[in-house]
Amino acid sequence: MSKDERFQKRRKNWEDTTVKKTTDRFPERKPEFATSSWIPADRIDIPESGDFDSYSEKLGFPGEYPYTRGVQPTMYRGRFWTMRQYAGFGTAEESNERYKFLLEQGQTGLSIAFDLPTQIGYDSDDPVAEGEVGKVGVAIDTMKDMEILFDGIPLDKVSTSMTINAPAAVLLAMYIAVAEKQGVSRNKLTGTIQNDILKEYMARGTYIFPPKPSLRLITNIFEYCSAEVPKGNTISISGDHIREAGSTALQ
């Protein structure tokens, strides 16, 4: 098949607009990329011929609709993904030590694992917490525990992800309060709370309230954060736990 010039034209247009807008502000990690044996690696490879319309509709270019090839125009040539290890166990003191270790080893984001009583909104002294305190994550009862958990970790420098659904509002409130105590204002905080209660009913089981009031809590968090914590992701819609409960990739 002969070459179809439209592919190269379209690519040039992508380089001149979408890519340029990004690289002007965030240059790529290196001026040139190459394989181990120094074969130059292009930013992107595209077909030379074939069905141009189908390519544009289904694949397109990174950072452009429909984003099949990636949401950022330069992807990992600009910056690697955030390396974020999910961790937390025992007391706030022990977990704090682990977080500091991970950050020293080159981890770039924090991810907090809470124990089961915390995930379903019970204190460690509640009878239902028997045998579960600190087991699958860190035990958080009050803001005091949260202060210890992030002791010596500047919350304006790391992005934090909290895997918590039903009591997300309370843990987020504690996080914001601790940041303020560190002297970090809310608008500097970055991170994600999982806050996807629907999947708790589907697959995981750490729900507390019926779906409707749960959705109200989520909406409350949304609205509050839109105004107060602009850099946060207020919901992370979860495939993971649904998969871990045994669904297939496409479910």
Added chain:
Amino acid sequence: MDIDSFAGRLSFFFNAHNDLLEEVAKFRAARRIWAKVMKEKFNAQKPTSMMLRFHTQTGGSTLTAQQPDNNIVRVAIQTLAAVLGGTQSLHTNSRDEALGLPTEDSVRIALRTQQIVAHESGVTNSIDPLAGSYTIEKLTDTIEEQVWHYLNKIEDIGGMVRAIENGYVQKEIQDAAYRYQQEVESGERVVVGVNKFTINENQPSDILKVDPKLRDLQICKLSELKKQRNNENVTQKLTELRLAAQDSDKNLMPVIVTAVKEYATLGEICNILREEFGEYQESIVL
């Protein structure tokens, strides 16, 4: 709420399993589906609303308690799947997570796996390097098609909340899990070190366990704190929370923030909400 006012702040949490090509196709299909749904169904205008950004965790259920070092290899494959699929952030599981809490050595290897893929594998040099592979594109299209089938089905039922309430979603997941388990048990699906290539092995000795006295320690800290905090203020904040919960137009966040600052406990706050909202009971569908 206007879709563009919050859609850009949504992010997804996916999982990466061992079937490398299927996983890569899954992530690519997910981005395409989300973009279409946001644009065509919800009429989003902003590009950021149509971008699916996601965090990936390698698959905990793929880890085996048998020959736990094999899990390092599984996690490396899953890391490649997430990266070739274009993830924004990644958690790699530690080899010993099927046995207990990960040790420091194990979490270091898990982190190093990401660093090796990032700095040594070369897959980060070109964007979406698997695009155009006949297999990848076919899988991407097929997954997209079958996801639309599910989305339409759930819409027919009356939405996701209804689909959960009537047990449809749980049943689909259980059926897939059952089929998987049967295949493993019959040996049709090989899990290395579990139903094939097994060895006699002793329980590994260096498993990290939580101190059983931990709960007592935590209870001690808690009762100490309850003595020290201003309990009058706590009671007042909790009453305010109850009133706010009764008024469905009120945003609960500001009052929760003031309550935690007075060192109201997680349980105290959630108990008020439990009393006001009730608790959920699952309906079981067989």
